[in-house]
Amino acid sequence: MQDSMDIFKAFDEEIKQNNDKNTVDDDLIDEEVFDKYAPLASRLRPTSLDEYIGQSHLIGPDKPLYKALAKKQCFSLILWGPPGVGKTTLALIIAKSVNATLETLSAVTSGIKDIREAIERARVRQSMGKRTILFVDEVHRFNKTQQDAFLPHIENGTITFIGATTENPSFELNKALLSRARVYVLKKLEDNDLFKLIDLALHSKKGLLKENIVLEDGVDSILVNLSQGDARHLLNILEMASELAFTKDDGQKIITKTMIGAVAGRRLIDYDKGGDAYYDLISAFHKSVRGSDPNAALYWYARIIAAGGDPLYVARRLLAIATEDIGLCDVRAMQVALNAYDIYKRVGDAEGQRAIAEASVYLAMAPKSNALYVAFNTALDDAQKLPSYDVPLYLRNAPTKLMEDLGYKQGYRYAHDYDGGYAAGECFMPKELVGHSYYIPSNRGYEDKIRQKMEYLHHLDSISNEQRYDEATKIKAKEDLARVYKNLKHMS
Numbered sequence: 001m002q003d004s005m006d007i008f009k010a011f012d013e014e015i016k017q018n019n020d021k022n023t024v025d026d027d028l029i030d031e032e033v034f035d036k037y038a039p040l041a042s043r044l045r046p047t048s049l050d051e052y053i054g055q056s057h058l059i060g061p062d063k064p065l066y067k068a069l070a071k072k073q074c075f076s077l078i079l080w081g082p083p084g085v086g087k088t089t090l091a092l093i094i095a096k097s098v099n100a101t102l103e104t105l106s107a108v109t110s111g112i113k114d115i116r117e118a119i120e121r122a123r124v125r126q127s128m129g130k131r132t133i134l135f136v137d138e139v140h141r142f143n144k145t146q147q148d149a150f151l152p153h154i155e156n157g158t159i160t161f162i163g164a165t166t167e168n169p170s171f172e173l174n175k176a177l178l179s180r181a182r183v184y185v186l187k188k189l190e191d192n193d194l195f196k197l198i199d200l201a202l203h204s205k206k207g208l209l210k211e212n213i214v215l216e217d218g219v220d221s222i223l224v225n226l227s228q229g230d231a232r233h234l235l236n237i238l239e240m241a242s243e244l245a246f247t248k249d250d251g252q253k254i255i256t257k258t259m260i261g262a263v264a265g266r267r268l269i270d271y272d273k274g275g276d277a278y279y280d281l282i283s284a285f286h287k288s289v290r291g292s293d294p295n296a297a298l299y300w301y302a303r304i305i306a307a308g309g310d311p312l313y314v315a316r317r318l319l320a321i322a323t324e325d326i327g328l329c330d331v332r333a334m335q336v337a338l339n340a341y342d343i344y345k346r347v348g349d350a351e352g353q354r355a356i357a358e359a360s361v362y363l364a365m366a367p368k369s370n371a372l373y374v375a376f377n378t379a380l381d382d383a384q385k386l387p388s389y390d391v392p393l394y395l396r397n398a399p400t401k402l403m404e405d406l407g408y409k410q411g412y413r414y415a416h417d418y419d420g421g422y423a424a425g426e427c428f429m430p431k432e433l434v435g436h437s438y439y440i441p442s443n444r445g446y447e448d449k450i451r452q453k454m455e456y457l458h459h460l461d462s463i464s465n466e467q468r469y470d471e472a473t474k475i476k477a478k479e480d481l482a483r484v485y486k487n488l489k490h491m492s
Helices: 002-022 031-037 064-070 087-097 112-127 144-148 151-155 191-203 219-227 231-242 257-264 276-290 294-306 311-329 333-347 349-365 371-385 401-405 445-463 471-491
Strands: 077-080 101-106 132-137 160-165 182-185 213-215 253-255
Touching: 064 087, 077 087, 087 101, 087 132, 087 160, 101 112, 112 132, 112 144, 191 213, 191 219, 191 231, 219 231, 219 257, 231 253, 231 257, 276 294, 276 311, 276 349, 294 311, 294 349, 311 333, 311 349, 311 371, 311 445, 333 349
Parallel strands: 077 160, 077 182, 101 132, 132 160, 213 253
Antiparallel strands: none
16 A cells, blocks of 8 residues: 555656646745846736736626636636737636646647646646646647547536637637637737836836836837737837936936837837827828828828837728818728728738728829818808708608698608609708808819719709799898808907
8 A cells, every 4th residue: 555655656746847847836926036037027927816907898806707716716718819918917817816726838839748748737636626727828729639638628627728819719719619618808908008017117126126217208108109009018128128228327227219219120210199290190191192192191101100100090090081181072982991990900910001001092092172071061160150040841840730730841842753853943951041052062083973963953943943932032041141151250
């Protein structure tokens, strides 16, 4: 019996040694060890949900995951999100919260043999009443057979499975695995979260506090823009830049924009979000598209991207250009801009940036007109400043007999009862605005056809025997409106 115990003890020791290579050891969570050996991103890795930055939609105090971990409960999860948003960190915190051993595998370097060994270690722990969380990074890289290897052990409770992926689980993971795990979507960190992270890095004992570092004005915004929501990338750039920091006369070390550019591997443009340079580049882009110069549009767009700008901001600006500078001259411009925005949202940077570039060139070469933009703004201004003229009775609906008796809808001319679907001579404006125009189309692009159509309809109006108002009424309305405008001008 003693020999059997010795064999088990030796086997358990071997398991422990193997386990040390793939599990988190609490003894390593020592500040001095982190300070001396680990990268900044690792040193600042939070150890509890209260320290975790970002993903409040998942781990806020009122969220199910937070409440489950507070009760030391856990279930199998798939953590789906872009790089550097805290997937691995969240797995570490979950394991610590439920007092479980965390086994880690990378689907990039591991195979079936590694999976079996990890499962075997989990079985031994289970026999001793200990829980195992098996964390698989880049789980989408495992093939179907490798993914299937986890299923029975998730099913019988040998492991609690947590997979991390940057790819859509619906397409990359087996349905059987998905049915045994809950999918949580992690988002890019918000700007406010990244600013908090910078502050933590500079003032934490596990960060750069001992270096006594300050940032040149605007460096924090540049770091946030460069990181694109990736906390690890931000901290890596900050750590590398800290090695270049020089000491000022007051003893503080300073990190400048030039240093950030040096470690980022490219020349940085002064592009602080919300600053003058930011709006200068956007303004140059907008004016290039409006000015029908596709080459300049591409150049300024590329400058914005190179400076860490958000391509979707450019896409939104294109939507504004489609309605402000093109309008009905090219009715496809708005759809092209919308498609570019949608493509970027669906496929991300590489293909999405090209789609926005394509839309930029299309809109630059589209015929231009601000007629609709001017017309709408003028109408809006009138609606706010002119008296609230009554809707003519013949244009009102009459859903009740009382309204009919009051004259609602009486005399309304139904367009489809007339040749060409047009009731010539009718007026749809308030009587006080009869004959007043807002939209005056240009003679360019599709607007030229609209202009011709409007001229044709005006001609029909002029020769119609069914005029809503006579010429005297129209002239009086025009003179009265001119006086109203004059009074408004004196009041402003």
